[in-house]
Amino acid sequence: MNIVLLGPRQTTNEIWSITAQRQLQHLHTHVGVQVGDTLKVGIRGGKRYLTEVVEVSEQRIQVKALHEEAVPQKLPVTLIVALPRPKVLRRLIMDSVTLGVEKIILLHSYRVDKSYWQTPFLQQLDQYITLGLEQAGDTIAPDIQCYKRFKPFVEDVLPNLISADCPAYVAHPYTELAMPNTIQHPCSIVIGPEGGFIPYEIDLLEKNGCQARHLGNRIIRTETVIAYVLGRLFGSV
DSSP: OOSEEEOGGGGSSSEEEEOOHHHHHHIIIIIOOOTTOEEEEEETTSOEEEEEEEEEOSSOEEEEEEEEEOOOOOEEEEEEEEOOOHHHHHHHHHHHHHHTEEEEEEEOOTTSOGGGGGOGGGGGHHHHHHHHHHHHTOOOOOEEEEESOHHHIIIIIHHHHOBTTBOEEEEOSSSSSBOOSSOSSOEEEEEOOTTOOOHHHHHHHHHTTEEEEBOOSSOOOHHHHHHHHHHHHHSOO
16 A cells, blocks of 8 residues: 545545544554654545644544645556456456556457356456555546447447547457557557457457557467556556
8 A cells, every 4th residue: 555545525624534444454554653654645536645644543543734746647548358357357457557547448258258247346346446546656546437248339439439649459469560669649458358359359340440469479368468568558657
């Protein structure tokens, strides 16, 4: 936890209270917080501050703002990912949030098991977002959307995300063109399921404006490829 995230209702007065049990346990056990220490505190969906601890007890820690700090910038990217296995989904969301992805779209495809859409992890996304924000010292959650039908998404939604200034790339090992390096513009990135998109899906993506690009001659796991491709495209990840 590199920042303590508070809701807007917790910061209406001059003195702010940290009362969530998970946050208190971390601050007591791992930080050993004391009166007079400074803490980085963010308002969920808002600003970030350096604060001073003014009271410490088992039930709450109170802080007051010293000055505002810059919130880390988002990567100008829409990450479109075929819904992975539930355990991978947790890591994928946390890592994507930590890396600063602006928008995440979870998508069905032929090789996505329909049972994945029933996982309780989909109801717990906000927990994983919070953990990712805390890791990165961020306060602004990405927009997350789910589409359970591949063809309607690709034909009706995806074209609206693509323009001359905002291309879309689908990671695909069986193409001649390589993924760009260190771009200076927004984009969308489409990542397939374990086993990859089937030829029909690649064809439909390309017909609707996506550019198929490879990442070398190795087949990379979903949870690995996201950090790799973001680092390749934006360079500063």
